[in-house]
Amino acid sequence: MTAAKSTIPILLAALTPLAPAAPPDLDQAEVRIPYAELVRLIDSATSRPPEAPEPPPLPAVLLAARYRIDFSSRTPALHAAYRIEQLATGWHSLPLVHGPLSLGHADPEDTRIVVHDRNFCIALDQPGTHSFRADFLPLRTPAETITFHPGPASSTDIHLTGIPENHAVSIGIDGQSTTLTTASTLPLPATGGAVTIRLIAPQEAAETLSPPLPSEWSWQHHALVKPSDTELSYHLLTHASATAGSGLAATLTLPPEARSVTASGDDLANHHIRRLPDGSRILELAWETRGILDRDLEISYATPLRPLDKQWTLATPAATRPDATRARFSIAGRDQLSYAADDLSGPFSPASLPATLASRLAGNPWFLLEAGASATLAIQRLPLAATADATVDTVLWSQLIEPDGASLTSGSISISHRSPMRIPLRLPDSASLLDCSVAGTPVRPLRREDGTLEIPLPAPPNPGKLTRIDLSYTNRLEPLDPVEGTLSLQLPVTPLFIHSLAWAILLPDSYTAETHGNLTRLATADSSPPSTIRLSKKLIRNEQPATALFYLHPTVLP
Numbered sequence: 438m439t440a441a442k443s444t445i446p447i448l449l450a451a452l453t454p455l456a457p458a459a460p461p462d463l464d465q466a467e468v469r470i471p472y473a474e475l476v477r478l479i480d481s482a483t484s485r486p487p488e489a490p491e492p493p494p495l496p497a498v499l500l501a502a503r504y505r506i507d508f509s510s511r512t513p514a515l516h517a518a519y520r521i522e523q524l525a526t527g528w529h530s531l532p533l534v535h536g537p538l539s540l541g542h543a544d545p546e547d548t549r550i551v552v553h554d555r556n557f558c559i560a561l562d563q564p565g566t567h568s569f570r571a572d573f574l575p576l577r578t579p580a581e582t583i584t585f586h587p588g589p590a591s592s593t594d595i596h597l598t599g600i601p602e603n604h605a606v607s608i609g610i611d612g613q614s615t616t617l618t619t620a621s622t623l624p625l626p627a628t629g630g631a632v633t634i635r636l637i638a639p640q641e642a643a644e645t646l647s648p649p650l651p652s653e654w655s656w657q658h659h660a661l662v663k664p665s666d667t668e669l670s671y672h673l674l675t676h677a678s679a680t681a682g683s684g685l686a687a688t689l690t691l692p693p694e695a696r697s698v699t700a701s702g703d704d705l706a707n708h709h710i711r712r713l714p715d716g717s718r719i720l721e722l723a724w725e726t727r728g729i730l731d732r733d734l735e736i737s738y739a740t741p742l743r744p745l746d747k748q749w750t751l752a753t754p755a756a757t758r759p760d761a762t763r764a765r766f767s768i769a770g771r772d773q774l775s776y777a778a779d780d781l782s783g784p785f786s787p788a789s790l791p792a793t794l795a796s797r798l799a800g801n802p803w804f805l806l807e808a809g810a811s812a813t814l815a816i817q818r819l820p821l822a823a824t825a826d827a828t829v830d831t832v833l834w835s836q837l838i839e840p841d842g843a844s845l846t847s848g849s850i851s852i853s854h855r856s857p858m859r860i861p862l863r864l865p866d867s868a869s870l871l872d873c874s875v876a877g878t879p880v881r882p883l884r885r886e887d888g889t890l891e892i893p894l895p896a897p898p899n900p901g902k903l904t905r906i907d908l909s910y911t912n913r914l915e916p917l918d919p920v921e922g923t924l925s926l927q928l929p930v931t932p933l934f935i936h937s938l939a940w941a942i943l944l945p946d947s948y949t950a951e952t953h954g955n956l957t958r959l960a961t962a963d964s965s966p967p968s969t970i971r972l973s974k975k976l977i978r979n980e981q982p983a984t985a986l987f988y989l990h991p992t993v994l995p
Contacts, residue, residue: 493524497531497561502590504625506583508606508636509599514541515573515585523561532556536585537576544570556588583634593625595632603639608632614725652682652730656689658753658764658810661794661803664742664771672797673736673753684730689720689754692811695738702734720754735793748815755810762810767794770802777815781806827854827894829935830903834928837943842914848929850906852894859883859891860906865927868912875906917945921989924950930981937975938982944968947991954984 498521505516515538521531535556543550548569549560561567575583587593598620600606606617611630615623616637625632659674677687691698691710698720700708706725712718724732736754755762768776770784783804787795790803806812829852836846846868852860862882864870873880875894882890894904914924928940944950948968952958956972965971974982 496525496527496529497521497523499531499533499588499590500566500592502533502587502593502625504587504593504595506595506597506634507599508597508601508604512574513583513599515575515583517571517573519559519569519571521559521561521567521569523564523567526564528560528562530558530560532558532588533571534573534585534587538573538585539576541572541574543572584631586631587625587629589627589629590625591627593627594622595625596620596622597634601636605637607635607637609634650682652679652684652687653758654679654687654756654761656754656756656762658736658762659767659791659794660751660753660764661767661769661790661797662751663769663797664749664774666742666744668739668741669749669751670739671737671753672794673734674791674793675734675736675754677732677734679730682730683727684732685724685727687722687732689722689756691718691720691738691754692740692752693717694740695752695754696740698736698738700734700736702732704729704732705734746816748813750811750813751806751808752811759809764808764810764812766806766808766812768804768806768814769798770804773819773821775817775819776804777817778806778813780808781814825934826856826858827852827860827933829853829931829933830937832935832938834938834940835943836926836940838914838917838924838945840917840919840945842916844912844914845909846912846928847909848907850908851903852906852933853901853903854894854897855900857894857896859893860931860933861885861889861891862929862931863887863889864910864929865912868910868929871909871911873906873908876904917948917988919990921987924986924988926984926986928982930979932979935974935977938973938977940972940974940982940984942970942972942984942986944970944986944988948988949991950986950988952984952986954982955980956982956984 499519500522501518501520503518505518506513507516515534517534519533523529530551530553532554533550533556538557540550540557548571550571551558551560557571557573559567559569573585575585595608597606597608597617600618600620604618608615608617608623610623610632611626654677657676661672663670663672695718698710700720700722704724704726706723708723709721710718711721720736722734740752742749751764751766751768753762753764767790768783770776781804784802785805787798787800787803789795790798806814829850832848832850834846834848836844838844870882870890873882873892875892880893882892884890892906892908894906897904914926915922917924926942928938938956940956946966946968950968950970952970952972954972956974959971959973961967961969961971970986972982972984
């Protein structure tokens with residue numbers, strides 16, 4: 438039993454965890470690594486990931502495009518040589534040409550020419566410069582016309598060769614046509630555009646290349662004439678016809694004072710204004726296509742107006758031969774103007790004019806005058822009817838009278854006006870103005886030599902809004918008789934039209950009165966004393982409201 442007890446402390450000591458050991462002292466420790474490993478660690482700590490290169494502005498560009506058509510072959514083809522620079526990596530496509538074409542051959546043969554978005558395109562996957570050739574077969578029409586649209590290229594041209602003898606080639610580039618008879622190289626627009634090539638047969642070529650024959654034209658003008666304060670503006674729908682010649686050029690003599698002249702029309706190549714030695718000016722017209730002897734044009738110009746002119750000379754461009762020009766003048770109506778001339782008719786609705794002219798009338802009527810190249814129109818300027826600059830909508834007056842004749846009158850005037858102005862107002866004799874305000878702001882009216890006041894009004898803040906004038910004045914009347922008597926009263930007068938006026942006269946208590954004057958007496962309210970007199974008047978123009986009172990004190994009553 439004793440032996441067992443002695444083993445317990447030993448077991449407990451064995452099961453008790455050992456205390457943690459103290460950490461070693463590393464202040465003097467050393468680490469040794471190879472030099473190559475040290476360099477690698479330094480490089481990895483200081484190196485940065487490389488920045489991504491800036492992408493090119495375009496993935497690929499067409500540097501040069503050379504086109505050639507050889508007409509010596511029975512079936513000419515469109516031969517093309519291209520030089521392309523691919524700037525970005527990966528697959529890219531670049532448009533070359535589009536139109537009614539078919540690819541015949543490519544060199545090198547592995548050149549990837551594909552159709553994408555209706556364009557023949559080159560497909561590339563390697564950066565760098567690429568050069569290749571391609572032959573396109575035009576799908577030709579019976580008129581032997583070849584049409585194609587080259588893509589944009591920094592340097593591009595077309596070379597025409599093998600033009601048969603006595604033939605010609607018409608080539609249209611970006612709307613401009615040229616006729617060639619020999620091998621030629623023409624530049625093409627760098628931005629691309631339509632190219633049309635047509636082989637011209639000998640007979641047509643002879644006519645095309647022969648010197649143009651002059652044509653004698655007859656002219657019919659439909660002239661819309663619009664007056665303004667300073668000028669007459671003309672817009673002409675012109676039809677020209679000829680019976681012979683090439684129909685390529687025409688000349689018109691302009692009205693002497695015509696300015697800002699413009700001309701436009703189908704097939705019109707250009708127009709110029711030339712001054713002749715005698716000082717007159719002519720309009721020279723040139724068309725592109727030979728043999729068209731009926732032409733339609735639009736011509737616009739303006740001539741000056743003088744404010745005191747009593748007649749206008751209407752004039753259109755004229756042919757050299759006097760009887761070769763006819764004109765139909767449609768004169769736009771205008772307020773304050775009355776027209777007169779032989780054979781003048783109207784007014785008519787704009788709907789009866791051609792749409793091109795009707796749109797310029799903006800709904801105004803027009804008058805018709807048919808003549809030769811010129812006509813005279815008598816003008817009468819009609820005066821404008823005068824209208825009131827301002828009117829008084831309502832005016833309210835209140836007059837207090839004391840037995841000794843002292844009087845105080847207050848008024849409120851509501852005025853309708855369109856612009857800043859001064860309102861004339863004449864007070865009764867011996868009246869003295871106490872105060873005056875406009876729209877709540879105190880003002881000091883001007884005084885004329887005859888005593889009339891002028892009250893300044895600002896512009897109304899909103900159209901149709903009334904401006905209110907408030908004023909008061911005193912004046913001395915005859916003292917009231919203690920029994921009975923008469924009294925003459927007047928209100929201020931203004932030349933403005935007054936729609937409605939109300940006047941309240943307050944006599945001393947216990948007085949009653951009868952009235953006589955240019956105002957109507959109103960019944961007083963039950964709450965008003967008998968000494969209150971109410972008068973009114975409507976539709977007043979430059980008239981002074983006045984009344985005479987026969988007053989009576991109740992002491993005389995039985």
